[in-house]
Amino acid sequence: MKDVVFMFEVHQPYRLRRDININMIRKAFERKLNVDSLEDLLFDEEQNRAILERVARKCYIPATRILIDVNRELKKQGKMFKIALSISGTLLEQSIKWNRAIIDIFSEAVAEGFVELIDQTYYHSLASLFPTSDEFIEQLAYHRGLIKDIFGVEPQVAENTEFIFNNDIANIFDRLGYKVVLTEGVDHILGWRSPNYVYRAWNSDLRVLVRNYRLSDDIGFRFSDRKWDQYPLTSDKYADWIASTSGDVIFIAIDYETFGEHHDPSTGIYEFLRWLPSKLIERGVNVEFPSIAAFNHTPKDFYDVPPWTTISWADERDLSAWLGNELQRSAFELYLYLEPYVKAVGGVYLDIWRKLGSSDHYYYMATKGGSAGEVHSYFSPYKDVVTAYRVYIEALTTLAMMLSETIMSNPQKYAIHITVPPSRAFHFYLAPGKPLGVKCRNLLELLASLQSVPIESIVYHLKRGDLSAWLRNTLFLDDLAMKLDEFAKSMEYREMVKQRDVIRDKVIEIIKQTLFYST
Numbered sequence: 001m002k003d004v005v006f007m008f009e010v011h012q013p014y015r016l017r018r019d020i021n022i023n024m025i026r027k028a029f030e031r032k033l034n035v036d037s038l039e040d041l042l043f044d045e046e047q048n049r050a051i052l053e054r055v056a057r058k059c060y061i062p063a064t065r066i067l068i069d070v071n072r073e074l075k076k077q078g079k080m081f082k083i084a085l086s087i088s089g090t091l092l093e094q095s096i097k098w099n100r101a102i103i104d105i106f107s108e109a110v111a112e113g114f115v116e117l118i119d120q121t122y123y124h125s126l127a128s129l130f131p132t133s134d135e136f137i138e139q140l141a142y143h144r145g146l147i148k149d150i151f152g153v154e155p156q157v158a159e160n161t162e163f164i165f166n167n168d169i170a171n172i173f174d175r176l177g178y179k180v181v182l183t184e185g186v187d188h189i190l191g192w193r194s195p196n197y198v199y200r201a202w203n204s205d206l207r208v209l210v211r212n213y214r215l216s217d218d219i220g221f222r223f224s225d226r227k228w229d230q231y232p233l234t235s236d237k238y239a240d241w242i243a244s245t246s247g248d249v250i251f252i253a254i255d256y257e258t259f260g261e262h263h264d265p266s267t268g269i270y271e272f273l274r275w276l277p278s279k280l281i282e283r284g285v286n287v288e289f290p291s292i293a294a295f296n297h298t299p300k301d302f303y304d305v306p307p308w309t310t311i312s313w314a315d316e317r318d319l320s321a322w323l324g325n326e327l328q329r330s331a332f333e334l335y336l337y338l339e340p341y342v343k344a345v346g347g348v349y350l351d352i353w354r355k356l357g358s359s360d361h362y363y364y365m366a367t368k369g370g371s372a373g374e375v376h377s378y379f380s381p382y383k384d385v386v387t388a389y390r391v392y393i394e395a396l397t398t399l400a401m402m403l404s405e406t407i408m409s410n411p412q413k414y415a416i417h418i419t420v421p422p423s424r425a426f427h428f429y430l431a432p433g434k435p436l437g438v439k440c441r442n443l444l445e446l447l448a449s450l451q452s453v454p455i456e457s458i459v460y461h462l463k464r465g466d467l468s469a470w471l472r473n474t475l476f477l478d479d480l481a482m483k484l485d486e487f488a489k490s491m492e493y494r495e496m497v498k499q500r501d502v503i504r505d506k507v508i509e510i511i512k513q514t515l516f517y518s519t
Helices: 022-030 037-042 045-075 089-098 100-112 134-151 167-175 213-220 235-244 269-282 290-296 326-345 347-356 359-363 370-379 385-409 411-415 443-452 455-464 466-475 478-489 493-498 500-516
Strands: 003-010 083-087 115-117 157-159 180-184 198-201 207-211 249-255 426-431 434-440
Touching (some): 003 290, 022 037, 022 385, 037 347, 037 385, 045 089, 045 100, 045 269, 083 100, 089 134, 100 115, 100 134, 134 167, 157 290, 167 198, 180 290, 207 249, 207 290, 213 235, 213 249, 235 269, 249 290, 326 359, 326 385, 326 411, 347 385, 411 500, 426 455, 426 466, 434 443, 443 500, 455 466, 455 478, 455 500, 466 478, 478 500
Parallel strands (some): 003 083, 003 249, 083 115, 157 180, 180 207
Antiparallel strands (some): 198 207, 426 434
16 A cells, blocks of 8 residues: 655744844953853844744644644544654754743644654754764754653654755664655656655665655645646645555655745645545545655665765755855855864853754855745845845854853863864874875874874974974964974974984873873
8 A cells, every 4th residue: 555654844943133243242251241141142032932932823833733633533533644743953942942832732742643753953954964973963862862851752763954865874874773764855866766665775774765845845835826727725636646646655745834834824724734634534545654654665776865966855956055155155164163162162152053053044045046045035034145144154253252262261171172073183294295194183182193103203293383283273272382392493303303202202291291280
């Protein structure tokens, strides 16, 4: 029997204040305000709360109530209209803070048994695109923990932010123990194949369900479009389309806000949702959870998406919605630059950085035309792309400024916790153009490497000032860099090479004394 899977994306970001002023924030901190106030100075709490409460009133609560009532009636017939919900951590955070009724009704729906919860990145971020997978894995774990704490379940199915997907991302999901991953059915990846089948991730047993974007967008984008040749879309008509569509699994995925927010209740969207379950059942359509549908059928093939052709469900089904122009890419580069430092300091700084990492901030900076541009404008809280970029860069700059002041106040305390990405690691050379293939991303790796690399390499970097420059510019260890420079200047090259073990031990001693024994 053919299965139909419905998944609804539920997400709200933390939007930024439009009047961020770095000088104002600096003056505030000069008055020794608590660091917790930085979040209030960056994020627009009033707007975020107002939007959450509006969407809760128009969508989250009434739409979920419709589904609860429908399923209670269907249970009398031994039937059920199953759905999957992918709820971001930021949406759940805001709901706990400002509107517990959202949590309550989602919990009621889960308790009724017709909801399967899906894992995603906690902050609905682009963490899967970082140079290393650490942050991506951490955000999945945080989301998984929050879902268990609130709803008492541990999802077996996952999706990445905005269905961003490639073979490497699938491999991470597989290693983390997920059984099914959800993503987009992209024409150039599918080729002649249909999206309406179960696939396997490349070189993996991980099951993949790919979205039928045409049938999904009929509800998500076209439902209230009076110019559409199929308007109005009724539950009878849509159920007929589903029933007549061939394949094993038809996967429909849309924003949950479709029901009452994107399409106003006056369009008839509530009635569509209320009657669709019974119309599908009348036609013998089996509506199933993704975790079950993916194993009801044998995978047809691999869904092979190399990293250089990463897909998503937005715009041209690629990454251009978030990283398609220079504004977005430069903002993302600055954001990535801060990662090792916010993770060394932690606390409020790390939480703010992660909230700034939500994909929405980059989505607002897109310079798209046509229908894609209209969608970006619809979601953006800003009047134009330049304002979106300015506000975001000011927020990142403010965070960087405060972070720098915190680290510089006690660099030895934080430096030991800083691990930079591979692109900013220290590389050992014997001579110009002669790399040793040894790289260090943090101080512990540096100390370990200094024990084993040839003394000629240590001398080479000491005399050139490479080691001190890396410690000064990357780890903010000015005092340590100065001591190494002074030591290097105090000895001739030949003398340094002669005293091989003495030099090695002296460099290691200087680093250890500065870091671990400094008062």
